[in-house]
Every structure is written in structure tokens, then in C-alpha cells.
Amino acid sequence: MAEKLTENLIYEILAVVEEIPRGKVCSYGQLAKLIGRDKNARLVGKVLSHAEQFGDFPCHRVVNHAGRLAPAFLNQKALLLEEGVPFKNDTHVDMKIAQWQA
DNA sequence: TCCATGACATCAA
DNA sequence: ATTGATGCCATGG
Structure with missing residues (x-):
């Protein structure tokens, strides 16, 4: 019974x-x-925090406006690095380049 | 219904 | 860059 949100x-x-x-x-x-x-x-953040429970979603591709990674997501940086996401440093993604344009 | 919390955003200093 | 304050909306107790 995951549908609470x-x-x-x-x-x-x-x-x-x-x-x-x-x-x-x-x-x-x-x-x-x-x-x-x-x-x-x-x-969105709250839902994503549960998303893993709903199924397999690339929640690691979702960061805050500053390009900062989620607080309880240690693998996130590694995962993004694997996908070729440019990092400005150990804690921030280069949003300038990596931000998805819908 | 009211209050507190939250993987946020935006602005001011 | 960092901290503090404010807004915004849905969830849970």
C-alpha cells in the first residue's frame, strides 16, 4: 500500500x-x-524519496536547484558520474550543462 | 481543524 | 559560499 501521496x-x-x-x-x-x-x-522530493519503493526510477537524476545532491543518497554521485553527468565538485552537479531541458 | 515536517525555491544580508 | 527568513503545498498526527 504505497499510494499515500x-x-x-x-x-x-x-x-x-x-x-x-x-x-x-x-x-x-x-x-x-x-x-x-x-x-x-x-x-516532488517527498514522492521521490518513496519512488524507490514504488519501482525503479532514476531518482538519482533529480537534484535541487543548486545542483546539490540529495541528503541521504550516497550512491547518487557515483551513479550520475557513471551516466556522464559533469560534476563541479564532490557535492554539486554542473547544472549549466547537465540540467535536462524538457 | 490545527500544528509540525519536508530529497525545495528564492531573496536578503 | 553560508545563513536566515519566507512562501508554497501535501501528508500525518
Whole structure:
């Protein structure tokens, strides 16, 4: 029973997350806007935190607006590196290049 | 219903 | 770059 966060919302977010091309990343705000809830960036994060439980989603391709990685996602950096995402340093992605353009 | 929390965003200093 | 404050919306107790 995973659908606690408005099943509909989850579907919209995950649908977009799945669309993120390899080697690219997306910000929560950008994602929120794509699903029609530009103010619900937090919801996106909350949903993504559960996304792994719903199935296999590239939640590691989702970072905050600063290109900062998730707080409890140690493998994220390695995963993104594997996909060819350019890092500015150990904690930030080069959004300038890696941000996904929908 | 009210209050607290949150993998956020944006601005000011 | 870092910290603090404010906004925004949904969830859970």
C-alpha cells in the first residue's frame, strides 16, 4: 500500500522522472513545474524519496536547484558520474550543462 | 481543524 | 559560499 501521496501526483512525477535522459539531471522545481505544480517542489522530493519503493526510477537524476545532491543518497554521485553527468565538485552537479531541458 | 515536517525555491544580508 | 527568513503545498498526527 504505497499510494499515500495522491497516487495521481506520484504517477505524474514518476512519468517525468522516467523521461530524464541519461547523463542529464533535473531540479525539483523544474519537475514540479512540468507536472503543473511549480510550487510543490517539496512534494516532488517527498514522492521521490518513496519512488524507490514504488519501482525503479532514476531518482538519482533529480537534484535541487543548486545542483546539490540529495541528503541521504550516497550512491547518487557515483551513479550520475557513471551516466556522464559533469560534476563541479564532490557535492554539486554542473547544472549549466547537465540540467535536462524538457 | 490545527500544528509540525519536508530529497525545495528564492531573496536578503 | 553560508545563513536566515519566507512562501508554497501535501501528508500525518
